[in-house]
Amino acid sequence: xxxxxxxxxxxxxxxxxxxxxxxxxxxxxxxxxxxxxxxxxxxxxxxxxxxxxxxxxxxxxxxxxxxxxxxxxxxxxxxxxxxxxxxxxxxxxxxxxxxxxxxxxxxxxxxxxxxxxxxxxxxxxxxxxxxxxxxxxxxxxxxxxxxxxxxxxxxxxxxxxxxxxxxxxxxxxxxxxxxxxxxxxxxxxxxxxxxxxxxx
Ligand code: GLN
Numbered sequence: 001x002x003x004x005x006x007x008x009x010x011x012x013x014x015x016x017x018x019x020x021x022x023x024x025x026x027x028x029x030x031x032x033x034x035x036x037x038x039x040x041x042x043x044x045x046x047x048x049x050x051x052x053x054x055x056x057x058x059x060x061x062x063x064x065x066x067x068x069x070x071x072x073x074x075x076x077x078x079x080x081x082x083x084x085x086x087x088x089x090x091x092x093x094x095x096x097x098x099x100x101x102x103x104x105x106x107x108x109x110x111x112x113x114x115x116x117x118x119x120x121x122x123x124x125x126x127x128x129x130x131x132x133x134x135x136x137x138x139x140x141x142x143x144x145x146x147x148x149x150x151x152x153x154x155x156x157x158x159x160x161x162x163x164x165x166x167x168x169x170x171x172x173x174x175x176x177x178x179x180x181x182x183x184x185x186x187x188x189x190x191x192x193x194x195x196x197x198x199x200x
Contacts, residue, residue: 009196012038012047016063018055018088022181026189027051033193041072049196050076054087054143054179057114061092061104070105077107082172082195090175091146098149108173109152116147116164116177130159130167133191140166140178147177172199 013023015037027035038044050073052060064070077083085093085108093108100114117124122144127137140161148165151157159167159176166177172195180188 008034009048010034010036012036012043012050014050014052015039017059018053019179019181020053023051023053026181026186030186030189030193041069044072049082052085052089052092054089057088057091060088064104074105074107080172080199082199084174084192086176086179087145090177093173093175108170108175109155110148110168111150112146112148114146115144117145126161128159128161132158134187139183139185141182142178145177
């Protein structure tokens with residue numbers, strides 16, 4: 001994909017903690033966008049879209065606050081920058097965390113439960129079709145994953161697995177409880193690039 005000035009569009013990966021290199025590798029494999037690590041405000045102002053990776057939401061959230069990135073990030077998202085949160089990223093985007101008082105970016109109208117699958121199912125794999133993204137099933141990797149318990153009126157549910165909401169889209173905001181960047185399957189990253197094309 002190319003932005004208006006003929007240059008390849010840039011997708012940032014928030015690089016404070018978590019599965020950063022995996023997302024960058026997926027983006028660069030697509031060969032249609034440039035993936036860059038975003039740790040500070042100057043690159044955040046320049047990217048065309050942003051991925052907030054999985055990891056530990058408390059750690060990433062703490063660093064977002066320490067580096068004064070909450071307000072600039074909220075501003076860019078409210079201004080229409082496409083953003084995709086995977087796992088911890090979904091928690092960071094949510095405006096409600098049912099088992100924790102602190103929230104972070106408050107831009108996605110969902111109530112999310114952290115570590116929702118409990119100790120036995122802390123991590124598991126599954127397969128499912130996410131119709132809006134592709135007709136063929138996806139391999140789904142869940143690692144101490146959250147799920148969504150409630151969604152607001154603007155939120156489209158993309159996947160409900162075992163009765164729990166695990167992928168949603170709210171206009172230019174995408175959130176998945178699972179980790180496409182760990183599966184070698186690039187269809188979700190391609191879907192996100194299409195969201196960027198539509199937003200442009
Ligand atoms: N359990 C983590 C959290 O609550 C999320 C795990 C992940 O991103 N894989 O932040």
